Amino acid sequence: AFQHRLWPEIEKTVKQQVAMARMGIGDCGSGWQLFAEDGEMKMYRREEEVDGMVVDPLKAVHVVKGITGHEVCHYFFSPQYRYDWETTLEQMTVLETISDDTLMFHQIHKRIWPASQRDVVFWSHMRKLPNDQDRDGPDIWTVVNNSTEDPDHPANAGKCVRIFLTVCLLCQTRVIPPKDGTPLSRDNISCKITYCSVVNPGGWAPASVLRAVYKREYPKFLKRFTAYVKNQTKSKPIMY
Ligand SMILES: O=S(=O)(CCO)c1ccc(-c2ccc(C3CCCC3)c([C@H]3C[C@H]3c3ccccn3)c2)cc1
Numbered sequence: 001a002f003q004h005r006l007w008p009e010i011e012k013t014v015k016q017q018v019a020m021a022r023m024g025i026g027d028c029g030s031g032w033q034l035f036a037e038d039g040e041m042k043m044y045r046r047e048e049e050v051d052g053m054v055v056d057p058l059k060a061v062h063v064v065k066g067i068t069g070h071e072v073c074h075y076f077f078s079p080q081y082r083y084d085w086e087t088t089l090e091q092m093t094v095l096e097t098i099s100d101d102t103l104m105f106h107q108i109h110k111r112i113w114p115a116s117q118r119d120v121v122f123w124s125h126m127r128k129l130p131n132d133q134d135r136d137g138p139d140i141w142t143v144v145n146n147s148t149e150d151p152d153h154p155a156n157a158g159k160c161v162r163i164f165l166t167v168c169l170l171c172q173t174r175v176i177p178p179k180d181g182t183p184l185s186r187d188n189i190s191c192k193i194t195y196c197s198v199v200n201p202g203g204w205a206p207a208s209v210l211r212a213v214y215k216r217e218y219p220k221f222l223k224r225f226t227a228y229v230k231n232q233t234k235s236k237p238i239m240y
Pocket residue numbers: 086088107109110112115118120145163165167197199201205210213214217218221
């Protein structure tokens with residue numbers, strides 16, 4: 001197939017991000033601190049600053065009943081649903097369709113007082129991965145979003161401060177077949193979701209403000225997004 005100029009970077013980043021997402025939280029010595037918990041959802045962060053700017057890596061793990069990893073990645077990747085679940089989105093543009101599983105986006109996020117408004121340009125790639133731990137287990141699905149440059153959308157040219165991010169959504173479907181051999185239903189499936197993100201806010205913003213934004217927005221985002229997928233899929237055939 002034709003090699004897009006970004007393909008080598010996409011390959012490398014996906015492998016690297018999936019490997020990191022699969023690593024557990026490790027013991028508390030690893031610097032991960034639990035900062036939000038809601039039922040099956042647990043959110044961890046590491047406090048890190050680059051040039052005095054907060055770039056706290058975030059790792060969230062969640063188990064959601066009744067949906068598959070393919071369905072979670074489909075609704076996260078596909079642009080047509082994004083305004084339904086991404087509440088902080090003010091504008092989203094698909095800049096390029098690199099392939100049917102790889103898009104380039106420009107997004108402007110709503111201004112969060114007192115920080116100035118942010119925008120981001122990133123490629124987004126969705127992929128099914130072989131389940132190398134459990135050969136006949138269900139596949140693993142992932143979406144990786146990674147900031148990139150676009151000559152038509154230079155950073156900090158307009159009113160927005162350009163942010164830089166790397167995001168990995170890794171989903172593992174679990175199937176528990178019913179004892180009595182009846183056909184599989186959504187009651188027999190669940191999805192283990194690992195969401196990792198590192199966001200560089202671009203321009204300076206007070207650490208206390210950024211950490212408050214993340215503490216409020218990330219749990220809200222993951223709960224809202226997973227509830228959206230459950231609602232969208234509940235009366236549809238299971239997409240494995
Ligand atoms: O997973 S994605 O790729 C999904 C595609 O949309 C993603 C996730 C998060 C962001 C993002 C990046 C930076 C900020 C901050 C930084 C300083 C001021 C704005 C925010 C603010 C809007 C808050 C927020 C934080 C977490 C989750 C959602 N909303 C959000 C962008 C893309």
